[in-house]
Amino acid sequence: METSTRPAAADPRESPRRYLPLDRRSAARFVDEWEPLVLGVLRRLRVEDLGDAASRVFHKALRGLPEFRGDSKLSTWVYRIAWREGLRVAQQEKRRRDREAPLEVAIDRPDGAEDQLRTLERQETAAGVRASLERLSPRDREILALRYLEELPFKVIADRLDISFTAAKVRSHRALTRLRVVLAGEENEA
Numbered sequence: 277m278e279t280s281t282r283p284a285a286a287d288p289r290e291s292p293r294r295y296l297p298l299d300r301r302s303a304a305r306f307v308d309e310w311e312p313l314v315l316g317v318l319r320r321l322r323v324e325d326l327g328d329a330a331s332r333v334f335h336k337a338l339r340g341l342p343e344f345r346g347d348s349k350l351s352t353w354v355y356r357i358a359w360r361e362g363l364r365v366a367q368q369e370k371r372r373r374d375r376e377a378p379l380e381v382a383i384d385r386p387d388g389a390e391d392q393l394r395t396l397e398r399q400e401t402a403a404g405v406r407a408s409l410e411r412l413s414p415r416d417r418e419i420l421a422l423r424y425l426e427e428l429p430f431k432v433i434a435d436r437l438d439i440s441f442t443a444a445k446v447r448s449h450r451a452l453t454r455l456r457v458v459l460a461g462e463e464n465e466a
């Protein structure tokens with residue numbers, strides 16, 4: 277059995293020159309080719325208004341594309357923009373939900389007191405974890421989301437974040453430890 281020593285073909289999307297100079301056509305190509313990645317990130321962050329959030333991501337990415345220095349792969353750069361914008365939108369949506377949420381359960385099931393109690397307990401637990409996550413740095417939230425929400429292997433995480441495999445494992449372990457400390461601190465306060 278013969279093995280090929282030819283390098284794998286590079287992904288043509290990784291070259292910023294593919295989209296430059298920017299015009300309507302090249303911008304549309306950029307959006308079409310990177311939209312699955314961007315929407316995937318936004319869904320994992322549980323962004324409700326995907327259209328608006330994706331629009332913000334692409335606006336920022338297209339504005340910055342001519343200055344892209346190539347310090348990382350283009351996919352990593354797009355991913356980071358999507359992650360940061362998605363976090364902003366998710367936090368804005370959370371603040372809006374927190375202002376509106378308390379009466380929703382009682383309105384949904386006015387006759388099922390036991391169901392309401394269970395629903396409230398689940399919401400309280402989820403809210404506690406979300407609050408704990410928000411107390412972590414964006415860097416810690418990012419690595420935890422990649423590992424536990426997206427369920428990505430460390431090799432893929434390392435590639436996405438443009439870090440070594442070992443660094444991905446260490447960052448994940450440290451972020452998880454910090455989350456446990458925050459959760460334990462909140463339990464002690466209660």
